[in-house]
Amino acid sequence: MGFLDSILKKKKTDSETDSEGAEPTPVEAEEAPPAGPKPNPMAKLKGVLDHLEKVVLGLVLVGVAVLSVLEFLKAKKEVGSIKQADTDIVLGGRMMELEQERPTNLTLLLEKSTKAPDAISLKGTNHLVFNPRVWKEIVVSNAVPPVQLIMDTPDVPLGISALRVSSITNFKAYLKARAFVGGGIVRHEFTWVDREHPVLPYAMAGRNPLTTFFPQQSMRSTFLSATGRGWQADPNKEAKPLHGFKGQAAVYFRFNPEWEVKVKYKASTPAAPAQLAQAQINPGNTVSNVVYDLDVVMGVKNGLYLYETNSIRVLSNVPYTFTRGYAANFVYQTKYHKRMELNNFREGRRLMIDGEIFRVFRITADTVSLVSDPAYGGNGKIFEKKLPAPVAVPLAPPPQPAAVP
Numbered sequence: 066m067g068f069l070d071s072i073l074k075k076k077k078t079d080s081e082t083d084s085e086g087a088e089p090t091p092v093e094a095e096e097a098p099p100a101g102p103k104p105n106p107m108a109k110l111k112g113v114l115d116h117l118e119k120v121v122l123g124l125v126l127v128g129v130a131v132l133s134v135l136e137f138l139k140a141k142k143e144v145g146s147i148k149q150a151d152t153d154i155v156l157g158g159r160m161m162e163l164e165q166e167r168p169t170n171l172t173l174l175l176e177k178s179t180k181a182p183d184a185i186s187l188k189g190t191n192h193l194v195f196n197p198r199v200w201k202e203i204v205v206s207n208a209v210p211p212v213q214l215i216m217d218t219p220d221v222p223l224g225i226s227a228l229r230v231s232s233i234t235n236f237k238a239y240l241k242a243r244a245f246v247g248g249g250i251v252r253h254e255f256t257w258v259d260r261e262h263p264v265l266p267y268a269m270a271g272r273n274p275l276t277t278f279f280p281q282q283s284m285r286s287t288f289l290s291a292t293g294r295g296w297q298a299d300p301n302k303e304a305k306p307l308h309g310f311k312g313q314a315a316v317y318f319r320f321n322p323e324w325e326v327k328v329k330y331k332a333s334t335p336a337a338p339a340q341l342a343q344a345q346i347n348p349g350n351t352v353s354n355v356v357y358d359l360d361v362v363m364g365v366k367n368g369l370y371l372y373e374t375n376s377i378r379v380l381s382n383v384p385y386t387f388t389r390g391y392a393a394n395f396v397y398q399t400k401y402h403k404r405m406e407l408n409n410f411r412e413g414r415r416l417m418i419d420g421e422i423f424r425v426f427r428i429t430a431d432t433v434s435l436v437s438d439p440a441y442g443g444n445g446k447i448f449e450k451k452l453p454a455p456v457a458v459p460l461a462p463p464p465q466p467a468a469v470p
Contacts, residue, residue, distance in 0.1 A: 172373050199224060201419055203401045215401075224419045227399045230433050230450045231406070234392045236261035239384040240328070240361065244336065244352040246344050251336050251352060254294040255328055255359075257307045262324075262390035267413035277424075278416065280409040296330045304329035304362045324389070329360035355381040363387075391428040395450075415441075423448070 199217040201224060217223040238259040244251055267277045293307050304327035334356045336344075344352045361375045379385045395407040397418065407416060415424045415438060422441035427434040431452045437443030 176373075199226075205401065221400055223399055223401075224421065225423060225435070225437075225448050227397055227402075228418060228435075228450060229396045229398075230393055230452045231396045232394045233428065233430065233433070233452050234394075235430070236389045236391065238262070238387045238389040240326075240359075240379065240387065241384045242355075242357045242359070242379050242381050244333070244355040244381045246341065246350040246352065251341075252294070253296050253298075253330065253333065253357075254292055255296065255307055255330070256290065256292040257326055257328075258290050258384070259308070259324075259389060260290070277414055280414070281411060293328070298330050298332050300329070300331040302329070303327075304360060325364050327362040327364075329362070330357070331360060332358040351382060353381060357381070361387075391430070393425065393428050393433045395433075 200214050201217060203215045203223070204211055215221065215223065217226050219226075238257065238261070241256045241258065243254050243256070245254070246252070267274065267281075291308055293305060296305070306325065307328045308324070308326045336352045336355060340352050340354065344350050347353065357379050359377055359379060361377060363373050363375070377385060390411070393410045395410065395416075396404065397407060398404040410416065410425050410428075410433075412425055412428055415422055417423075422438045422443060423435040424438045424440075425433060426436055433450045433452075435448045435450065437446045437448075439445050
């Protein structure tokens with residue numbers, strides 16, 4: 066009995082232990098799933114998301130490595146092709162000669178650079194972009210209303226289109242060489258006479274000058290004559306200045322020269338005994354018919370020298386003429402305006418046509434250039450007026466001999 070009691074006590078203890086845990090399941094029933102919440106699918110990706118930046122960085126590094134290898138292979142291929150190419154340098158071309166390459170129009174280029182460049186032509190043949198139609202208000206006495214708006218056309222020119230150049234005056238300066246007997250020897254002197262062109266510059270009139278609408282007067286003759294005496298021939302020396310910017314009225318020209326002259330006395334013919342004998346009875350003991358070889362160096366605005374040199378030959382007491390400048394005369398006449406003459410227009414002078422102000426900024430031997438003056442509200446457009454060619458006058462027929470009866 067004691068053995069059985071011990072076995073029964075042991076079974077009872079096992080059954081009590083099971084009763085403290087879970088309820089026993091019948092042997093015949095199916096095994097039930099474990100109790101608790103269902104698993105979340107995103108929880109499985111949590112480990113991957115925690116290391117996403119490392120995955121992306123790894124992919125980028127792999128891409129950079131692949132591109133680096135490809136660029137290396139490409140560069141290696143190009144180096145190989147360069148090594149196979151012919152790199153020998155073959156010299157070509159031709160030897161340049163200075164005389165052929167030197168500009169032949171240097172004098173003209175320098176002159177334009179010191180004055181004004183060529184005007185840009187915006188004349189159109191099939192458009193009106195830069196050349197719109199111009200309309201003018203014209204007072205017509207027999208019309209209703211009396212003020213009519215009329216278009217400027219080639220058949221009926223108005224305003225600046227009706228302005229014509231009637232004449233161009235050429236102002237001149239003179240160089241005069243003189244040989245005379247003094248102190249028992251033949252002496253030489255050179256005189257520069259510049260009396261026609263130099264006038265009080267319009268630039269001295271100040272801002273918005275009204276005086277630029279009026280003609281200028283030439284200076285007195287005593288102010289613009291200069292003489293250099295006692296010169297001797299020497300082709301190796303520099304040219305000496307010879308200009309007439311002196312006197313109270315020429316103060317501006319002395320400090321702002323717009324034209325200066327230098328003369329190099331290179332050689333002259335010796336005076337023969339007959340010429341010296343004739344000089345004893347000539348006024349001032351002047352020796353006639355002496356031939357001079359001279360270099361005349363002329364400069365323009367801003368103190369520019371050696372831009373134009375003329376090698377000339379002159380006779381003693383015979384003036385040598387230089388072109389000094391120009392002045393233009395205009396005629397204005399339209400279908401609605403009577404003929405009006407506008408005279409003595411030099412560079413810088415202004416004129417008014419139909420309320421618009423123009424300035425003459427360049428005059429040549431056959432052309433006058435005007436600009437719609439921006440200083441007075443103009444648009445800056447340039448107009449060139451040509452001097453009409455002279456009309457050939459037909460020759461009268463020779464008289465016919467009278468018929469013999």
